Amino acid sequence: MAEAPFNKHFPVSWEELHRNAKALAWRLIDRGPWKGIIAITRGGMVPAAIIARELEIRMIDTVCVSSYDHQQQRNATILKGVEGANAGDGEGWLIIDDLVDTGKTAEIVRKMLPKAHFATVYAKPAGRPLVDTFITEVSQDTWIHFPWDIELQFSQPIAKQRNG
Numbered sequence: 508m509a510e511a512p513f514n515k516h517f518p519v520s521w522e523e524l525h526r527n528a529k530a531l532a533w534r535l536i537d538r539g540p541w542k543g544i545i546a547i548t549r550g551g552m553v554p555a556a557i558i559a560r561e562l563e564i565r566m567i568d569t570v571c572v573s574s575y576d577h578q579q580q581r582n583a584t585i586l587k588g589v590e591g592a593n594a595g596d597g598e599g600w601l602i603i604d605d606l607v608d609t610g611k612t613a614e615i616v617r618k619m620l621p622k623a624h625f626a627t628v629y630a631k632p633a634g635r636p637l638v639d640t641f642i643t644e645v646s647q648d649t650w651i652h653f654p655w656d657i658e659l660q661f662s663q664p665i666a667k668q669r670n671g
C-alpha cells in the first residue's frame with residue numbers, strides 16, 4: 508500500500524493520554540455495567556489499563572492484530588482472537604483501542620464481536636463511524652505520536668520547518 512501523506516504531527520504526552528483515557532472512562536461508566544474489556548494490542552492496552560482501573564473491571568482479554576509497520580499500512584493479520592474471554596457476540600463487552608484511523612482494525616474486530624461497544628481515545632474521520640465512543644478527533648492527514656513511541660529531543664524552530 509502507498510505511504511499515507513501524514514502532513515501533521517500530533518505528539519501526545521503520558522499526562523494527556525492519562526487525562527483523555529480517564530475522560531473516556533467517565534463517558535463509559537454510565538453505559539455499563541461491563542462484563543469485561545477486550546484490549547486491541549498493542550496500543551489499546553495502555554488506555555484499557557487506565558479504563559479498567561477507573562471502572563474497576565478485572566476481566567480483561569486481548570485481540571491481537573498487526574496492521575502497520577510504523578506509518579506504512581499493510582493487510583491486517585489477526586494473531587489471536589478472544590476465545591478465552593467467552594465473550595460470545597460481544598454483548599456487554601467493551602473493546603478498547605488507542606485510535607481509529609482508516610477503520611480497518613475496528614472493522615475486523617467488530618466482525619468478531621458485533622454487539623460489543625467499541626471505544627477509542629482518538630479518532631480520524633474515516634474511522635469515526637466505526638467507533639461508539641471516543642474523546643478527541645484529529646484530521647486524517649495527522650499522525651498521532653504516542654508517548655511510548657517518542658523521546659525528548661531537539662525540535663527545529665517552526666520557521667525552519669516551513670522553509671525546508
Ligand SMILES: O=P(O)(O)OC[C@H]1O[C@H](OP(=O)(O)OP(=O)(O)O)[C@H](O)[C@@H]1O
Nearest residue numbers: 548549550574575607608609610611612
Ligand atoms: O484504523 P486503522 O487504520 O486500522 O488504524 C488503527 C490501528 O493502528 C494502530 O495499531 P497498529 O496496527 O499500528 O499496531 P500497534 O497497536 O501494535 O502499534 C492503532 O493502535 C490502531 O489499532
Ligand SMILES: Nc1nc2[nH]cnc2c(=O)[nH]1
Nearest residue numbers: 575608649650651652653
Ligand atoms: N501511532 C499511530 N499509529 C497509527 N496507526 C494508524 N494511524 C496511526 C497514528 O496516527 N498514530
Ligand SMILES: [Mg+2]
Nearest residue numbers: 548549550551
Ligand atoms: Mg493498534
